[in-house]
Amino acid sequence: MTEKIYAGTPVSCNDEGYLNDLEQWNREVGADIASEENIEMSERHWEVITFLQNQYRNEIPLTIRKVGKSGVVTIKEFYSLFPGGPLKKASRIAGIPKPVSCI
Amino acid sequence: MKMRNLLILGAGTSGTMMANHLRKKLKKNDWNITIVDKDETHYYQPGFLFLPFDIYKPKQVKKSIDKFIPKGVKLIREKIDRIDKDLDLVYLQDGSKLHYDILIIATGVDIQPEEVEGLKGDEWYKSIFDFYTYEGAKQLRDKLRKWEGGKLVVHICEMPIKCPVAPLEFAFLADSYFINKGMREKVDISYVTPMDAAFTKPIAAKELGHLLKEKNIKLIPNFNIESVDSDHNKIIDYGGAEVEYDLLVTVPTNMGDPMIERSGIGDDLNYVPTDKATLQTKIKDNIFAIGDATNIPASKAGSVAHFESEILTENILRYIEGEALKSSFDGHANCFVETGHGKAILIDFNYTHEPVTGTFPLPGVGPLRLLKESHMNHMGKLAFRWIYWNMLIKGKHIPFVSAEMATAGKDIDKVETIVDKKIKETTTIH
Numbered sequence: 022m023t024e025k026i027y028a029g030t031p032v033s034c035n036d037e038g039y040l041n042d043l044e045q046w047n048r049e050v051g052a053d054i055a056s057e058e059n060i061e062m063s064e065r066h067w068e069v070i071t072f073l074q075n076q077y078r079n080e081i082p083l084t085i086r087k088v089g090k091s092g093v094v095t096i097k098e099f100y101s102l103f104p105g106g107p108l109k110k111a112s113r114i115a116g117i118p119k120p121v122s123c124i
Numbered sequence: 125m126k127m128r129n130l131l132i133l134g135a136g137t138s139g140t141m142m143a144n145h146l147r148k149k150l151k152k153n154d155w156n157i158t159i160v161d162k163d164e165t166h167y168y169q170p171g172f173l174f175l176p177f178d179i180y181k182p183k184q185v186k187k188s189i190d191k192f193i194p195k196g197v198k199l200i201r202e203k204i205d206r207i208d209k210d211l212d213l214v215y216l217q218d219g220s221k222l223h224y225d226i227l228i229i230a231t232g233v234d235i236q237p238e239e240v241e242g243l244k245g246d247e248w249y250k251s252i253f254d255f256y257t258y259e260g261a262k263q264l265r266d267k268l269r270k271w272e273g274g275k276l277v278v279h280i281c282e283m284p285i286k287c288p289v290a291p292l293e294f295a296f297l298a299d300s301y302f303i304n305k306g307m308r309e310k311v312d313i314s315y316v317t318p319m320d321a322a323f324t325k326p327i328a329a330k331e332l333g334h335l336l337k338e339k340n341i342k343l344i345p346n347f348n349i350e351s352v353d354s355d356h357n358k359i360i361d362y363g364g365a366e367v368e369y370d371l372l373v374t375v376p377t378n379m380g381d382p383m384i385e386r387s388g389i390g391d392d393l394n395y396v397p398t399d400k401a402t403l404q405t406k407i408k409d410n411i412f413a414i415g416d417a418t419n420i421p422a423s424k425a426g427s428v429a430h431f432e433s434e435i436l437t438e439n440i441l442r443y444i445e446g447e448a449l450k451s452s453f454d455g456h457a458n459c460f461v462e463t464g465h466g467k468a469i470l471i472d473f474n475y476t477h478e479p480v481t482g483t484f485p486l487p488g489v490g491p492l493r494l495l496k497e498s499h500m501n502h503m504g505k506l507a508f509r510w511i512y513w514n515m516l517i518k519g520k521h522i523p524f525v526s527a528e529m530a531t532a533g534k535d536i537d538k539v540e541t542i543v544d545k546k547i548k549e550t551t552t553i554h
């Protein structure tokens with residue numbers, strides 16, 4: 022466990038850079054993490070982030086398929102918003118744990 | 125007392141085990157037991173891994189379903205159309221309906237190649253194959269017998285899949301197969317997966333990752349397939365990455381039977397929402413589910429179904445008596461991972477414990493070594509076929525192996541930190 026400074030606020034992260042506590046998150050923190058991932062946040066990005074956070078709060082496991090079927094964003098757009106590993110990157114920016122793919 | 129009805133949907137590994145367990149426990153004067161399946165054949169699915177390499181013959185992996193259904197259980201051969209949970213009725217395709225007091229859903233999962241664009245086109249069973257079905261495994265065997273080499277891509281479309289190590293085993297066995305045929309240098313093998321490593325569990329992933337390197341199999345992780353371009357022999361992921369193949373061996377999306385969707389009770393992959401510790405469904409109190417058909421975060425494997433069947437039997441008896449259900453299923457899985465050249469690895473894990481090194485089933489003695497390649501483990505894997513047909517699905521107790529995972533004899537300590545981390549993350553496990 023490490024402490025990192027994002028947007029001037031100290032937050033607690035795990036070894037892979039995911040926030041340990043969503044309570045420590047705010048938009049500025051999210052935007053700062055995004056810049057580490059070379060992503061510039063737009064309103065569209067935030068809509069997806071809000072959706073992911075709500076799913077997490079409701080304890081709904083996240084998969085690419087579920088995001089794609091959510092009606093919030095298509096898988097294609099999800100990839101263009103968060104290139105590379107969209108679910109992993111977006112989860113990190115959203116301040117929620119890294120999604121564990123299935124067993 | 126009026127006769128009551130217990131109905132089992134699906135006579136595969138789990139349904140057959142439940143029929144055998146319950147017929148012994150429920151009085152014939154009180155309970156009718158009925159089981160429904162659309163097929164005539166019970167397949168030994170773990171054998172589909174060996175069929176393509178001519179290690180097993182087709183007749184070793186299939187037997188007639190009715191051979192394993194005990195006397196006193198009625199077998200109906202018909203396709204299930206849907207469940208009406210409100211009326212406690214199951215409709216069959218021929219229009220008949222069955223009333224139940226207790227229902228057990230054991231309809232498993234099957235591959236759905238249609239979920240990925242371009243997969244099931246003109247090249248299906250020409251240059252694109254699955255080995256998760258009897259037909260696919262046999263077609264692939266015929267292809268491999270005459271294939272002259274090129275780029276072999278072993279691929280997983282989407283998680284979860286049943287027996288999540290099977291594709292990795294396929295890659296290992298392919299390596300030995302081509303070495304034995306004296307043509308390994310003509311074959312370039314890649315392993316393409318949506319996961320970020322060779323396996324979901326970090327310690328096993330590390331051990332298995334080493335083996336891939338040793339066997340000169342290229343690992344391409346984080347690949348989420350969007351489509352197959354079979355005109356140009358390549359698979360394409362959502363991010364635009366491409367992998368070329370001459371022979372694509374893929375595991376298509378694994379989904380629950382469409383019957384689940386028609387009944388309006390499944391999730392987006394037609395898995396049945398089920399309590400992971402009691403195996404009662406979240407659909408209705410008198411509906412239980414077992415095996416691959418559930419959405420519980422355990423491996424979809426025959427060994428898991430075996431452990432589940434003991435707990436589910438007990439819980440059904442408790443349910444009938446009006447007692448509280450036992451919350452004891454811990455996600456216990458153990459499986460042999462065939463690594464080629466007559467060797468295998470044995471892994472053993474549950475919801476919270478990682479696969480670990482050590483010995484099984486007798487702590488410190490073995491004979492099977494966990495997470496280390498050995499010939500003994502390979503013999504164990506082959507012995508599993510005999511155990512499956514003669515003990516497992518007949519509901520006989522397998523000596524030394526208990527439903528709840530034993531931690532003695534295993535090097536548990538070194539994984540505690542990872543386990544802690546995992547527990548935190550379990551809310552996001554599928």
Ligand SMILES: Cc1cc2nc3c(=O)[nH]c(=O)nc-3n(C[C@H](O)[C@H](O)[C@H](O)COP(=O)(O)OP(=O)(O)OC[C@H]3O[C@@H](n4cnc5c(N)ncnc54)[C@H](O)[C@@H]3O)c2cc1C
Nearest residue numbers: 134136137138162169170204231232287415416425426427
């Ligand atoms: C290639 C491969 C390798 C494997 N290797 C291993 C291994 O080494 N070890 C291990 O433990 N497990 C292994 N497995 C997994 C194991 O085979 C499954 O987990 C197990 O068979 C699940 O049992 P089940 O009863 O839940 O489903 P199944 O055995 O698939 O049974 C489901 C049954 O339901 C019937 N059914 C479904 N829908 C309907 C309907 N609408 N109407 C009527 N009938 C219906 C089907 O016909 C079928 O008979 C492997 C699987 C594969 C594919």
